């Protein structure tokens with residue numbers, strides 16, 4: 001088997017080992033992609049792959065119980081098992097949204113709860129591959145780095161800090177000051193990272209970290225680094241596996257930097273290429289209206305994404321105006337017969353609150369994806385009988401300010417129609433009975 005390697009996404013000549021610190025094509029300065037030896041992977045039959053993946057799923061044989069490393073041959077075949085830094089990522093709940101689906105007349109509505117993970121977001125799936133590769137490169141291939149660094153809207157830094165601390169590799173995170181939630185900010189602090197809060201937005205932090213990386217001061221952990229997408233693509237494989245190897249009709253994804261959209265496309269494509277499935281699902285790229293460069297590009301019929309200034313949104317993790325993976329995601333959208341759609345602040349907050357009332361606990365990004373679902377169902381783009389997977393990218397527990405703000409009617413631009421007021425009472429039996437009677441007339 002030829003080793004997995006980096007190659008230019010646009011097809012320039014050259015290939016580089018995964019253990020090399022390289023983030024862009026030296027010829028065209030474009031994105032890189034991890035390329036696998038598909039001929040070698042083809043020598044295992046589709047039924048054998050299914051059996052191998054099913055036998056490992058959520059078991060305890062290191063490192064294969066992880067949702068990412070259970071697919072190791074498709075992710076990073078050559079890395080030694082003892083270099084892997086894993087926190088048992090993946091294997092997350094594919095929640096059957098039975099009650100919400102019933103409200104919508106949709107019997108096949110599912111929510112992939114990627115936030116049920118070590119640091120509470122899907123970023124762990126990519127970070128395990130990136131930090132493992134750095135450990136492998138430092139140990140066996142002479143890579144010298146002072147620290148791994150990222151710019152982040154919150155979840156990437158939380159994940160990087162945890163995996164770095166697990167491996168004992170120093171971490172630096174650059175955050176836009178005042179624009180990430182308290183829970184997200186405290187995660188890298190607790191894990192001992194150097195936390196640099198810069199007076200700018202995400203795109204501003206990204207510029208600084210790219211310069212640090214290009215001058216060799218740090219190893220770059222942003223999703224421009226194609227290693228992350230190799231881990232994130234396993235969500236696609238895992239969703240299909242959880243449906244007993246059937247492909248859903250739609251996957252709805254809240255998107256910012258557009259790395260995950262590209263990763264899911266890669267996962268679904270590999271399944272098809274290797275004969276395990278026979279179609280791709282349709283992709284919905286869901287963005288906040290206040291940071292919607294992909295939606296604008298599609299609306300204008302453009303094939304490239306023009307950067308914009310992202311306005312503040314409750315969906316802080318996708319407040320990105322200049323998405324790094326836009327060229328990759330444009331391919332994904334075309335190949336998956338995709339749709340790009342946005343949600344206002346009110347729509348995303350209302351969608352999250354509505355889903356919460358059926359037992360979920362949605363972060364604002366999942367709110368964006370659910371709002372996209374409601375709109376695409378209302379205009380019949382998504383049919384009632386379609387099997388739909390909404391990707392929930394983070395845990396609602398990381399977004400307490402958002403939840404509290406909604407129910408206290410304190411979010412600007414949001415009409416908290418479903419706010420649930422706490423009833424404050426003296427410890428008086430009669431008044432408690434009155435309050436029960438008022439809410440649930442017997």
Ligand SMILES: *Cc1c(COP(=O)(O)O)cnc(C)c1O
Pocket residue numbers: 121122123155156223254255256257258259260261317318363365393394
């Ligand atoms: C990072 C992130 C996203 C966006 O993913 P991209 O790959 O940047 O498009 C969405 N939701 C949450 C919670 C995230 O942390």
Ligand SMILES: [Zn+2]
Pocket residue numbers: 008009010011012025026027028029030
């Ligand atoms: Zn190139």
